Amino acid sequence: MEIGGLNPNTLTLGSLAPGAAAPTRETSADICCTDSATLSGAPAPTANPSKADPVASVLQAGVSVAAGTMSGPVAVAVSDVAAASAPKPADLTDRLAALLPDKPFVLSAERVQSLTRQLNCDAEQLLQALIPVAKASARPPISNYLVGAAGLGKSGAIYLGVNLEFPGNSLNQTVHGEQFVVTNALRNGEEQLTSLAVSAAPCGHCRQWLNETSQGSDLRILTPQKPPTPLNVLLPDSFGPGDLGVTAALLSKQDQKMTLESPAADDLTRQAFEAANASYAPYSHNGSGLALRLKDGSTYAGRYSENAAFNPSLSPLQGALIGMVADGRAFNEIAEVVLVERRGAKASQIASTRDVLTSLQPEAALRVAYAEALPEGK
Numbered sequence: 253m254e255i256g257g258l259n260p261n262t263l264t265l266g267s268l269a270p271g272a273a274a275p276t277r278e279t280s281a282d283i284c285c286t287d288s289a290t291l292s293g294a295p296a297p298t299a300n301p302s303k304a305d306p307v308a309s310v311l312q313a314g315v316s317v318a319a320g321t322m323s324g325p326v327a328v329a330v331s332d333v334a335a336a337s338a339p340k341p342a343d344l345t346d347r348l349a350a351l352l353p354d355k356p357f358v359l360s361a362e363r364v365q366s367l368t369r370q371l372n373c374d375a376e377q378l379l380q381a382l383i384p385v386a387k388a389s390a391r392p393p394i395s396n397y398l399v400g401a402a403g404l405g406k407s408g409a410i411y412l413g414v415n416l417e418f419p420g421n422s423l424n425q426t427v428h429g430e431q432f433v434v435t436n437a438l439r440n441g442e443e444q445l446t447s448l449a450v451s452a453a454p455c456g457h458c459r460q461w462l463n464e465t466s467q468g469s470d471l472r473i474l475t476p477q478k479p480p481t482p483l484n485v486l487l488p489d490s491f492g493p494g495d496l497g498v499t500a501a502l503l504s505k506q507d508q509k510m511t512l513e514s515p516a517a518d519d520l521t522r523q524a525f526e527a528a529n530a531s532y533a534p535y536s537h538n539g540s541g542l543a544l545r546l547k548d549g550s551t552y553a554g555r556y557s558e559n560a561a562f563n564p565s566l567s568p569l570q571g572a573l574i575g576m577v578a579d580g581r582a583f584n585e586i587a588e589v590v591l592v593e594r595r596g597a598k599a600s601q602i603a604s605t606r607d608v609l610t611s612l613q614p615e616a617a618l619r620v621a622y623a624e625a626l627p628e629g630k
């Protein structure tokens with residue numbers, strides 16, 4: 253596609269009312285890195301999942317052994333089988349932490365295979381064991397409630413996620429752990445998630461968010477002390493993309509067919525423009541993208557991700573911040589930001605982007621480059 257021009261409006265955030273100081277990343281000393289409480293200590297479910305789901309059977313048997321909630325000859329027999337066939341989840345997490353000194357937010361399919369071999373577990377058990385690893389990187393300075401999540405892609409790769417809170421802003425700017433996982437997968441070219449583990453049952457907001465993903469209704473949700481449960485069981489009578497005639501849901505390839513208004517575009521604007529064209533906005537048709545440059549020259553782009561229910565939508569700035577967190581970067585490192593959206597957009601990102609940036613880094617400069625979308629079918 254031909255790239256059009258740049259006609260940015262330049263806004264200097266330093267001239268705006270300053271917000272709260274940038275949040276400080278949680279330190280490992282503040283966080284429990286081996287949260288075995290999330291993986292054990294619950295009574296066994298009453299249903300026997302072994303007939304329907306061998307993975308659930310292994311997971312639950314492990315939980316029952318760890319919790320010591322079963323008794324009698326039958327329990328002993330099940331415990332013996334579990335002990336012989338699967339490692340305990342808490343043990344997995346302890347061993348896993350030693351294998352991941354780099355604290356990655358993305359595990360390639362090859363690395364997942366290597367880890368499951370070394371730990372003698374399957375990919376869904378690995379997801380569960382990764383939750384405490386993810387939680388250690390959460391940034392919730394308002395609630396101090398740490399969320400860790402991990403999603404398994406169809407490619408075999410695993411994507412971690414955490415919750416992000418932004419002091420000085422409304423709570424609806426919060427990024428939930430499940431939103432982080434999906435956006436992390438999206439940033440890395442994954443087109444479908446098959447399983448997602450999270451440290452607590454997904455909130456209603458996240459069930460709606462996950463329902464927007466490709467084949468989201470079949471997504472297996474793993475929460476502590478529960479058997480794997482398809483999203484469509486957790487979200488019955490759902491409202492989603494299909495109800496609005498959208499078939500290519502979030503995580504599928506997108507092309508907004510946008511062109512920039514002005515001919516010359518710097519590198520940061522081009523990155524924001526590419527993100528805008530790859531954004532997901534099937535309801536408003538107001539695609540948008542953002543790119544930011546840090547003080548050391550590193551750049552991060554984020555694309556808008558819309559939701560059929562509107563409110564769980566994720567802004568392009570939130571998408572870029574997720575990339576920064578995945579790399580362990582601090583928000584006060586941001587030096588320059590470019591936002592690309594349609595002129596006169598009904599679902600504009602300008603005001604919220606300015607507000608959140610002001611609270612994170614008041615000295616950051618925000619430019620807006622406008623684009624137009626081609627008519628349908630062109």
Ligand SMILES: [Zn+2]
Pocket residue numbers: 428429430454455456457458459
């Ligand atoms: Zn949530």
